[in-house]
Amino acid sequence: xxxxxxxxxxxxxxxxxxxxxxxxxxxxxxxxxxxxxxxxxxxxxxxxxxxxxxxxxxxxxxxxxxxxxxxxxxxxxxxxxxxxxxxxxxxxxxxxxxxxxxxxxxxxxxxxxxxxxxxxxxxxxxxxxxxxxxxxxxxxxxxxxxxxxxxxxxxxxxxxxxxxxxxxxxxxxxxxxxxxxxxxxxxxxxxxxxxxxxxxxxxxxxxxxxxxxxxxxxxxxxxxxxxxxxxxxxxxxxxxxxxxxxxxxxxxxxxxxxxxxxxxxxxxxxxxxxxxxxxxxxxxxxxxxxxxxxxxxxxxxxxxxxxxxxxxxxxxxxxxxxxxxxxxxxxxxxxxxxxxxxxxxxxxxxxxxxxxxxxxxxxxxxxxxxxxxxxxxxxxxxxxxxxxxxxxxxxxxxxxxxxxxxxxxxxxxxxxxxxxxxxxxxxxxxxxxxxxxxxxxxxxxxxxxxxxxxxxxxxxxxxxxxxxxxxxxxxxxxxxxxxxxxxxxxxxxxxxxxxxxxxxxxxxxxxxxxxxxxxxxxxxxxxxxxxx
Numbered sequence: 001x002x003x004x005x006x007x008x009x010x011x012x013x014x015x016x017x018x019x020x021x022x023x024x025x026x027x028x029x030x031x032x033x034x035x036x037x038x039x040x041x042x043x044x045x046x047x048x049x050x051x052x053x054x055x056x057x058x059x060x061x062x063x064x065x066x067x068x069x070x071x072x073x074x075x076x077x078x079x080x081x082x083x084x085x086x087x088x089x090x091x092x093x094x095x096x097x098x099x100x101x102x103x104x105x106x107x108x109x110x111x112x113x114x115x116x117x118x119x120x121x122x123x124x125x126x127x128x129x130x131x132x133x134x135x136x137x138x139x140x141x142x143x144x145x146x147x148x149x150x151x152x153x154x155x156x157x158x159x160x161x162x163x164x165x166x167x168x169x170x171x172x173x174x175x176x177x178x179x180x181x182x183x184x185x186x187x188x189x190x191x192x193x194x195x196x197x198x199x200x201x202x203x204x205x206x207x208x209x210x211x212x213x214x215x216x217x218x219x220x221x222x223x224x225x226x227x228x229x230x231x232x233x234x235x236x237x238x239x240x241x242x243x244x245x246x247x248x249x250x251x252x253x254x255x256x257x258x259x260x261x262x263x264x265x266x267x268x269x270x271x272x273x274x275x276x277x278x279x280x281x282x283x284x285x286x287x288x289x290x291x292x293x294x295x296x297x298x299x300x301x302x303x304x305x306x307x308x309x310x311x312x313x314x315x316x317x318x319x320x321x322x323x324x325x326x327x328x329x330x331x332x333x334x335x336x337x338x339x340x341x342x343x344x345x346x347x348x349x350x351x352x353x354x355x356x357x358x359x360x361x362x363x364x365x366x367x368x369x370x371x372x373x374x375x376x377x378x379x380x381x382x383x384x385x386x387x388x389x390x391x392x393x394x395x396x397x398x399x400x401x402x403x404x405x406x407x408x409x410x411x412x413x414x415x416x417x418x419x420x421x422x423x424x425x426x427x428x429x430x431x432x433x434x435x436x437x438x439x440x441x442x443x444x445x446x447x448x449x450x451x452x453x454x455x456x457x458x459x460x461x462x463x464x465x466x467x468x469x470x471x472x473x474x475x476x477x478x479x480x481x482x483x484x485x486x487x488x489x490x491x492x493x494x495x496x497x498x499x500x501x502x503x504x505x506x507x508x509x510x511x512x513x514x515x516x517x518x519x520x521x522x523x524x525x526x527x528x529x530x531x532x
Contacts, residue, residue: 066096082109100127134164154179170199204404227278236526241265268298308334326350340373359403392426412445433463457485467513482510
């Protein structure tokens with residue numbers, strides 16, 4: 001009996017162990033199934049663009065496999081969080097170095113993080129399937145473009161457009177056109193531009209591609225395929241209803257001295273000419289120079305006749321296919337009534353980024369030095385020391401953004417706007433000021449291919465001191481100007497080299513200092529010759 005009871009006891013223990021093991025096995029299987037179901041749901045959400053919902057299902061890092069980490073990396077690339085993408089993709093590579101797509105998305109992330117050598121290595125080792133071949137070729141094309149290998153770049157973009165147009169078009173064909181244009185190969189350029197027009201018939205990518213064709217046509221019309229040369233001449237007739245730019249009642253008042261000027265309107269002939277050339281090309285740098293001259297001759301008020309000459313030198317640098325930089329210096333000298341009036345020296349750095357569909361941004365940072373050759377002390381026969389000395393230096397920073405509008409594409413509208421800040425340090429306290437300028441504009445192509453451009457500008461100038469030209473200079477407020485300007489122009493290209501333009505400008509320089517509170521209307525017609 002004892003032996004039997006012992007046998008029964010052992011049997012019960014074994015039975016409980018087997019049953020409990022079965023329960024645990026069943027629970028583990030259910031947990032694995034739930035985890036697999038969660039991974040499938042996350043992959044589906046990610047594939048349909050619902051990355052936030054997909055990432056919410058992958059919070060437990062200990063249970064992630066290589067495919068889940070790849071999915072996290074793809075979602076992070078989609079949201080442009082390239083640092084997070086690289087971290088997830090590195091974990092995926094550690095779990096499964098042969099998983100297709102890991103090196104592709106690592107290369108894409110590294111490219112956007114500007115680690116181009118590592119990006120090239122990753123793309124060279126990438127294993128891709130299906131349509132993702134198009135992404136691989138697209139990013140290889142970008143790297144070739146950065147490395148100044150335009151032919152390899154063009155071919156890579158062509159392959160990308162052929163393998164997965166729904167993933168990379170119209171951008172791939174636009175970059176292919178850019179590369180073909182730099183190679184001066186017209187047939188593949190036209191083919192790539194045609195694809196852009198087909199994929200984006202009423203959008204900015206087609207507009208940008210058309211500009212490449214226009215640039216190529218201009219080069220061939222001028223017989224130029226290497227370093228460029230250009231020249232131009234412009235002549236016109238203007239009417240100005242306030243030549244003297246004086247406000248109030250037309251009087252200067254300086255410490256009790258009244259000096260009257262007539263508010264006379266007048267007609268004038270204006271002209272300008274320029275001649276320029278690129279003279280050196282080294283790697284991605286192009287060096288160029290231009291000489292210019294502008295002049296005017298009034299019908300009656302010939303004491304306001306002007307002459308101005310400039311010499312400009314610059315170096316252009318193509319940072320990448322869509323990023324352009326320029327370093328520039330300009331020297332200018334002006335005369336009024338054949339007397340020296342101004343010497344001017346400018347140093348500036350410019351940066352342009354072409355974003356494609358979002359438009360183009362241009363920024364400038366510079367300094368300008370002014371040496372005025374007149375002496376206000378002598379004009380007013382008083383000794384003011386250096387209080388009226390306008391000589392000085394200006395620091396300025398400004399940006400403009402231009403974007404094609406998606407409405408009324410038949411008019412090819414471009415909207416642009418920007419801001420400019422400047423500070424003028426003058427020798428005399430009369431002229432020192434801070435300025436904030438804002439502008440908005442719209443450019444349209446009207447019927448008969450007439451280009452219409454309208455622009456509005458507001459500039460606020462806050463001066464450091466009260467003006468000596470005010471009646472109550474010693475007790476009056478600091479001078480403040482609020483200038484509002486409107487410009488409207490119509491331009492028609494008559495031939496490849498000849499254009500006709502008419503322009504109207506209105507300026508209201510609102511100021512709390514009466515001589516500087518004035519309005520001005522100017523209208524003109526101009527004929528322009530341009531030889532690219």
